[in-house]
Amino acid sequence: MKFEFLLFFAMLIMLSCSTKNTEQHALDPSIQSIPSADIHVRDPFILVDQESRTYYLYASIDNRTKEEGQGVEVYTSKDLQHWAQAQIVFRASDEFWGQKYVWAPEVHSYQGKYYLFVTFTSPDTLEPPSQIRSVKRPIYNKRGSQILVSDAPTGPFKPFANRAHTNIDWMTIDGTFWEENGQPYMLYCHEWTQAYDGTMDLIALEDDLSAVKGDNQVLFKGSEAPWVHPMPDGSGYMTDGCFLYKSKTGQLLMIWSSRGEEDNAIGIALSESGGIKGPWKHHAEPLIKKGGLHASMFTSLEGQLVLAVHHPNTSPEERMQLYKLKDMGDHLKLEGKLF
DSSP: OHHHHHHHHHHHHHHHHHHHHHHHHHHOGGGOOEEGGGOOOSSOEEEEETTTTEEEEEEEHHHHOSSSOSEEEEEEESSSSEEOOOEEEEEOOTTOSOOSEEEEEEEEEETTEEEEEEEEEEEEEOOOOGGGTTSOOOOOEEEEEEEEEESSTTOOOEESSSSOSSOTTSBEEEEEEEEETTEEEEEEEEOHHHHSBOEEEEEEEOTTSSSEEEEEEEEEEGGGSTTOOOOTTSOOBOOEEEEEEEOTTSOEEEEEEEEOSSSEEEEEEEESSSSTTOOEEEOSSOSBOSSOOSOEEEEOTTSOEEEEEEEOSSTTOOEEEEEEEEEOSSSEEEEEEOO
């Protein structure tokens, strides 16, 4: 009888522990593992934290659900293949200017803070440019690149002001960060949908990245690259998805996207001065000739240089693809998928 009582008591303890573990599993998002193939993401950007050995993948909330509003969320991983449930790092309030779309989030660590670069679109409309008024396109909306700040890569991120950093009457996208000789900059694209011949622009930032200072500088036009073709609908020359990388020989390289001969492509430009202001010389052939749009780069915890890009470019099939890159000094070489 005593043995049966002890056995029953032990079973109760085991059941209690099992229930507790189940509840903990449900409450702790880090325990839930999501394979990369199940994450719908466009314009993937991964921040690598060496100290915690963690990867942070940033995405628009709208990629996952239409029910939680516009904003940005982050997935975390230890191996780039299995990801914890997304945590929201920024949600646009009802008073926020850019409630229509949220695109291309990326986070950079700088001087002890974390900065979220993201493209927002306003419900406010713009007059279509005269040279493409005859082209059937969606309504033109004010769109801009903005920087938000946080003390942690998981947020919450807060805007410095209720407006974009870029010109409020422009359509700009895909802001990214660069620091040179102590001066922080934002590199971004002035969209071809407004400029016709889209440009790659540079603007200096205040030391705390709270605002821009001075005038923007046009680094190059989309049509200047030999591999770029006009958009099939006649709307102009696209500039998209800029990202900067300092090579092993100290060369400054830029990857960026446009329309290639057959499809969206990713090209490489090299700064002939070695600095952000160029002039920029374009490689004759793109890095990815077909199916490439808005890529970014990072170095894995194992030291492998990696290109992150989404493919295909049709919703909701977009998924992150990771490719091994080789640093060739003055250019980059694609070496197949990471996994």
